[in-house]
Amino acid sequence: MASLNVGNLGDYLREQRRTAQLSLRQLAEAAGVSNPYLSQIERGLRKPSAEVLQQVAKALRISAETLYVRAGILDEKEREELETRAVVLADPSINERQKQVLLQIYDSFRKENAAEAASGAVSEPGPGPAQASAPAPDAEEPPSS
CATH class of the missing domain: 1.20.5 (Single alpha-helices involved in coiled-coils or other helix-helix interfaces)
Incomplete structure (x- = not known):
């Protein structure tokens, strides 16, 4: 597991909160966390758990996985x-x-x-299942009327 880069996370959260036009207090209420705790996360002073990040992501309507990557929890x-x-x-x-x-x-x-x-093997992609099983075109086409 990578080390937490909470400063980067805090800046990102602040940017997302501002984009969503939410005050710190509004986001804290929507995420179910305290206003001071969320402020400390944004300033890089606290390391939030995955559960808190998930709640914040839901409140911001963004991917929790994106926050996990920013926090160094997920690559x-x-x-x-x-x-x-x-x-x-x-x-x-x-x-x-x-x-x-x-x-x-x-x-x-x-x-x-x-x-x-x-x-270390590098192979060229072969035909996919649909291409491999596709019938060959007919050699002779019927005359058109």
Whole structure:
């Protein structure tokens, strides 16, 4: 786990709060934390827990994962993976079974790429499943009428 960079986090929180046009008191109330505690977080004097960051993110309507990265709790790659998963799980156009299959495929690709990176192998991307199984176009087209 990375060390906390609460100064950077505090500046970012202040910027997000101002963008949302919230006073310190309004954000503290919406997040369910005390006004002095939130002020200390913004000034880099306190290290908030993941739970507090989640409450603040919800009140600001921003990604909690973004705050975790800013606080050094989560690294950027982990955040990207979590956001990808969240997007898949939130998609109303696919059913639960399809979501789980898609996440399994995503995991298998990540593991494959990590193994290749660890071994130093660099491979060119091959055709995907849709391309590999696509039928070849007919050599002769029927005459058009």
